Amino acid sequence: MSVNQQAHTGPPYGQPQPGYQGFQQPAYGGQSLPGAPQSQYGAYNGPVPGYQQPVPPQGSLRAPPTSGAPPPASGASHPSGHVAYSQFEHGDVQNGIPASAAPMQRPPASQPFLPGSAPTPVSQISTFQQYGPPPGSVQQLRNHMAGMTIGSTAASAPPPAGLGYASVPPVSGSVSATGSGLYTPYSASQGPPPPSVSQALPVAQPPFPGQTIPTQRLPAQVPGFTPPPPSTGVGPSSYPPTTGAPRPPAMPGPPLPGQTLAGAPSSQPNHVSSPPPPSTMAGLHPGPPMSGLHGPPPPTHPPQPGYQMQQNGSFGQMRGPQPNYGGAYPGAPNYGSPPGPPPPPKRLDPDSIPSPIQVIEDDRNNRGSEPFVTGVRGQVPPLVTTNFLVKDQGNASPRYIRCTSYNIPCTSDMAKQSQVPLAAVIKPLATLPPEETLPYLVDHGESGPVRCNRCKAYMCPFMQFIEGGRRFQCCFCSCVTEVPPHYFQHLDHTGKRVDFYDRPELSLGSYEFLATVDYCKNNKFPSPPAFIFMIDVSYNAVKSGLVRLICEELKSLLDYLPREGNMEESAIRVGFVTYNKVLHFYNVKSSLAQPQMMVVSDVADMFVPLLDGFLVNVNESRTVIASLLDQIPEMFADTRETETVFAPVIQAGLEALKAAECAGKLFIFHTSLPVAEAPGKLKNRDDRKLINTDKEKTLFQPQTSFYNNLAKDCVAQGCCVDLFLFPNQYLDVATLGVVPYQTGGSIYKYAYFQLETDQYRFLNDLRRDVQKEVGFDAVMRVRTSTGIRATDFFGAFYMSNTTDVEMAGLDCDKTITVEFKHDDKLSEDSGALLQCALLYTSCAGQRRLRIHNLSLNCCTQLADLYRNCETDTLINYLAKYAYRGVLSSPVKTVRDALINQCAQILACYRKNCASPSSAGQLILPECMKLLPVYLNCVLKSDVLQPGPEVTTDDRAYIRQLVTSMDVAETNVFFYPRLLPLTKADVDSDSLPAAIRNSEERLSKGDIYLLENGLNIFVWVGVNVQQSLIQNLFGVSSFSQISNALSTLPVLENPFSKKVRSVVDMLQGQRSRYMKLIIVKQEDKLEMLFRHFLVEDKSLSGGASYVDFLCHMHKEIRQLLS
């Protein structure tokens, strides 16, 4: 049997699978076969489906390493290749440690790892004082809300200028920034907000009706309504189409709400909402028990009795003004409405508009209890916020692939009409819960995986065997291929191979193939990868204690390098470099008594001064490495060097990997803008005045193309760069991040790093980053069945052609979002197929192919499309799309394009799928009823609408971060999770039920937790019982709570334990360790917290949910009229 099981595999996947028992690894040999090997250079060369291409030459398309003659591909010692390094003499070579390093002393750094370690009071607070409003963005918002008439919010009367604004500074969402300095640039001198917004005012609001009615009306169009201009600005190729295609005759959409998909037994109702049983409509649907925002038809009608929205069966109620706790945030003024007589205070009841919390809860209740079985085509999976198990029965798990829609239009006209982007968010190496089975590893021996002759698609469950099993027809391109003799098997009476259940590639959605040498660079099996740790030892790094901390941590962390499942020790070799203006390489060969340092001061032409002894096995060189890590902090303890280089550091790592002929990862710990004379030297070009100008995009662009070229070289070598930044000021993340970003690496940023408060977070990130699963030298290609093809890609990678996504490294947290476009018609019968093939080198140096297959339904009815969409995935795509757009277009243009596209999506539904109803009704598709609220969160995010305190580096950092996020991460990032801790059941393991992100949901007497994947806030109300404060913080009163805490004190009582377990649980779910921030109500830090209450209006000018929903409604009506 040639099928192998990986270690860690869980229970067999359902069916009897005798074949999986054999655990022996037949190595690379396998049976030799008569048949010609199919293997082309896997994912690299295959033509895209449907295109006949000559068979490409075997082997890599990549440029060969440039480092001279290829030495033998083995371990660390490479006597050959020295020639290339003859410049060696240019550097100072020192044996042994410099004199200054003499005394070795153990740094005290290890203790502070305790969570409870004393946080020192920090001066953060002062820096938050007195924020004013962000002037620029206000104007923006106004522009874009211009003409809106529907909005109504809590504030009925036109609030005086500034009221309600002054105290709420929006703060960057993501910024994991620590401390103080982050916000310092925003000076206390800011004045009150510009009057513009708050003056635009109140529009007559229709009164609220009681509970019953189906008739909800919004005020009619107001004279002077001018919708935002449809945005165009972005190039056609880089932007989703925003201009709808001419509408074909209305599609006979069967809008019967609640019904399952007509005709498609495989589809299931989406996000079924709960209660109202007969109710066919859980969301905003037309129909008798209607819901939706209704606007008054023509202006002549008197406003109808108010708004009524139905949300999951519950009707909205009229509400009076909320008792806002702080009083400082008295409600949102209406945007853009022409001034008019203040109407009676009425507002759209927030409880009556679609609630993210309700949708999440409903999905959990409806879909969390049973496993998601992937055997059926086009099934919409449970939401990312629902815990569920997956059983692979032929389609890839949603943990690997999620789509914006599981039922895609048959024609491009239909797709254009709907404007719904067709995209898949792919996480090829996703971590699975322990209960699920890792992909099986299949070894087809020397001939490699069986593939279609024409499109090179890999054998998968959708290939059709014919002629008694002697040939198979490709499910992607229809080409018929001979079955290689060794792979032949008889068919049963249903046409299925009798070994169907024995072979993962015939019965599962995801599996791996062992790659043959044909899939390897230069036709040689790869060496195991290497990790090189490169530590900035300039003044700031040393003085902050960072250098000592890193060295101390590495001593233990090196024992946890990634290992192949059953291996005793990691195959990864390690090397060490320190640097400031010059680089120091270390020889840590096991035979040495002491490490040796070699200094390279000629940074203009970087080379690696030693080969033998630079990359070593941790166990063999343990003593020497330990000695080195002890000595580094001492050697540089008295440094006065403040300048650093950066590009030469990457070049050094790259050269070292080239010389060792292996892929690998550089872990660079860096503190400052690289201003020392060297290639890649940067200048400080930060300029906040560019915000809201046409030049704003330059803030996101690298200041030199040098790093793009370097990134290209790194990708060719499989050199992935992970960058840990510890800036005390601007260091140009947009430029420094280029190489990590394009090599598939990660960036971590700890602004104003302080040992006491930040080390725990940093060390957790470092540990996870070093240990996590990663594939090297990776190439991904997505094949599709004829009719659609992958046209656009978003993520951290490099592309040298239009189809192959190349990543020097791809870890288990990274996603690639792929957009598809039609190039022909699809058929409802055959559906559409995706096959993602990832070729990579494992941490043990094994070359593998990971294959994920997914089958989707196709439809000729728009209603089917709208019934099978996934809004969370849609938002993931839209955010990445917009975040890329800011590189080339003004931010406002990008925002307008987003709004326009979403309005078209919803207008198309309204026009073609909803039952006839008043034009004034806002009708949202059930699966997209959260699109407005989530879209608004994206529009208000720091990249697209920065608050005044968000730095240029923060924005560049977030932009890059979001680009690699999976759907769960973007979901919580844009709509943070808010949990009332005081409502938690201390006796249960469950989390308290989340509440909506709005200030009015907070009570003074409670404690809340808010997390967005980067930060965790613990908000304490002023009236919280003293006993709770005592139990959680160990102090006797509210005023004694220190908001400098970076961890919660460990106290022995049920409440403390419960809260800490909630925090730990959340930390465990995220790929980065979140920064914990304690916020006391009415304290200055609260402004930071309020920025994340995303249903409220933001200080940077972002609309409240209610206002935005009304705005969207206007946009939609405009499109329909």
Ligand SMILES: [Zn+2]
């Ligand atoms: Zn094919």
